[in-house]
Amino acid sequence: MKLITQILAAAAVSMAIALPAHAETTLTVHYPMPVFFKDVMDTISKKFMAENPDIKIQFASPSATYEEGIQTILRQAGTSEMPDITFIGLNRLRMLDERDVAVDLGPLVKKDGNMAEQGFSDTILKLAQVKGKQVGLAFATSNPIMYYNADLVKAAGGDPDNPPKTWDEVIALGGKIKALGNGVDGIDFRWQGDDWMFSALLFGAGGKMLSDDESKVAFNGPEGQKAVEVLHRLVTEGGMPVFTKPAGEQAFAAGKVGFEFQTTGALRNTIKNVGNKFDLRTAKIPLIDPVNGRLPTGGNAVVILTHDAAKQDAAWKFAKFAAGPYGASVVVPGTGYVPNNELAAKSPEYLGDFYKQNPLFQAGLSQMPVMIPWYAFPGSNGVKVTQTIVDNLSRIVDQSAEPKEALDDAAADVEGMLPRS
Numbered sequence: 001m002k003l004i005t006q007i008l009a010a011a012a013v014s015m016a017i018a019l020p021a022h023a024e025t026t027l028t029v030h031y032p033m034p035v036f037f038k039d040v041m042d043t044i045s046k047k048f049m050a051e052n053p054d055i056k057i058q059f060a061s062p063s064a065t066y067e068e069g070i071q072t073i074l075r076q077a078g079t080s081e082m083p084d085i086t087f088i089g090l091n092r093l094r095m096l097d098e099r100d101v102a103v104d105l106g107p108l109v110k111k112d113g114n115m116a117e118q119g120f121s122d123t124i125l126k127l128a129q130v131k132g133k134q135v136g137l138a139f140a141t142s143n144p145i146m147y148y149n150a151d152l153v154k155a156a157g158g159d160p161d162n163p164p165k166t167w168d169e170v171i172a173l174g175g176k177i178k179a180l181g182n183g184v185d186g187i188d189f190r191w192q193g194d195d196w197m198f199s200a201l202l203f204g205a206g207g208k209m210l211s212d213d214e215s216k217v218a219f220n221g222p223e224g225q226k227a228v229e230v231l232h233r234l235v236t237e238g239g240m241p242v243f244t245k246p247a248g249e250q251a252f253a254a255g256k257v258g259f260e261f262q263t264t265g266a267l268r269n270t271i272k273n274v275g276n277k278f279d280l281r282t283a284k285i286p287l288i289d290p291v292n293g294r295l296p297t298g299g300n301a302v303v304i305l306t307h308d309a310a311k312q313d314a315a316w317k318f319a320k321f322a323a324g325p326y327g328a329s330v331v332v333p334g335t336g337y338v339p340n341n342e343l344a345a346k347s348p349e350y351l352g353d354f355y356k357q358n359p360l361f362q363a364g365l366s367q368m369p370v371m372i373p374w375y376a377f378p379g380s381n382g383v384k385v386t387q388t389i390v391d392n393l394s395r396i397v398d399q400s401a402e403p404k405e406a407l408d409d410a411a412a413d414v415e416g417m418l419p420r421s
Contacts, residue, residue, distance in 0.1 A: 077099065328351065385417050
């Protein structure tokens with residue numbers, strides 16, 4: 001018996017030596033805005049690793065915002081600190097492409113064949129393209145919506161079942177809510193941080209950021225003037241104070257603000273923070289021009305940075321998984337973002353029945369037909385351009401400058417930051 005045991009043990013050792021070890025590929029992944037995405041990323045990565053045991057996902061320290069995210073990646077580019085995969089704001093993909101940091105996914109898309117069968121239609125693929133080049137795959141996409149406190153709307157004489165459909169109606173009702181007193185404010189409009197919500201007003205008026213050849217600023221035209229006039233009136237007539245972003249969100253969740261305008265991506269956290277304090281509702285955000293108005297597509301895309309061949313194969317698997325139907329089925333209910341994968345949106349296995357059962361999520365979904373790309377400024381000054389616009393919006397909100405003055409100042413400064421051919 002002892003001899004047989006020794007023989008079997010020797011055979012086992014021999015087989016172990018003869019068979020090659022199954023190598024594990026480790027991918028380092030960076031993402032922004034952990035307040036939105038930490039739980040989502042953890043869920044997606046665990047499911048992916050369970051289905052792909054030869055690939056390990058480890059996360060780099062996340063960035064607080066999209067702006068910090070792009071600066072981190074550009075700073076790490078070409079160094080050992082650079083992650084293998086990153087999730088970058090859709091309006092910053094151009095910066096990665098112009099610096100040749102991101103891997104061109106075009107050959108991988110072509111090799112895969114019919115991406116539409118995996119839920120990646122041409123329309124969805126284009127969300128993460130720069131001048132036709134596939135820089136990433138759209139992961140989380142959003143549009144701005146109207147959140148409102150139905151209790152305050154009713155107290156101010158409004159009809160919660162028929163929320164305002166124009167900015168004039170919003171402003172009028174916001175003013176009435178402010179007049180209720182008791183520390184209540186009418187409106188919070190999330191203008192801070194980046195140019196996205198300004199884009200919602202500008203695009204909603206049918207305007208654009210730059211001329212078609214991108215040589216001149218266009219956001220200070222008639223549409224832009226209408227946009228900043230709305231922002232001005234939100235303050236002077238609608239009862240909007242000078243909130244920081246966190247303060248505005250906290251005040252709304254506490255039941256002290258009537259209307260909040262920001263990304264649908266904040267919906268899950270808003271539902272959680274509001275709890276049972278009041279009757280939370282959502283609706284479409286008004287368009288200044290209901291016919292020609294459009295809305296910016298917020299969110300981010302998964303981008304491959306590694307040029308290691310083995311890691312690229314693993315990274316492509318993860319990118320498709322995260323941006324695919326399973327990933328979308330985690331992102332949408334976990335945040336409030338709209339589905340970026342058509343298979344996820346249509347299939348009962350994923351999100352087919354979700355919207356019927358969760359009416360608060362329907363506002364963002366209903367606005368998908370008017371979504372257009374979040375504009376990406378050309379050249380190396382994209383972050384500075386965004387900050388210049390935000391700084392001048394601040395002057396409108398704190399009433400230290402007239403709307404047209406602040407808009408023209410922003411335009412003059414941005415004009416000087418555009419690349420010269």
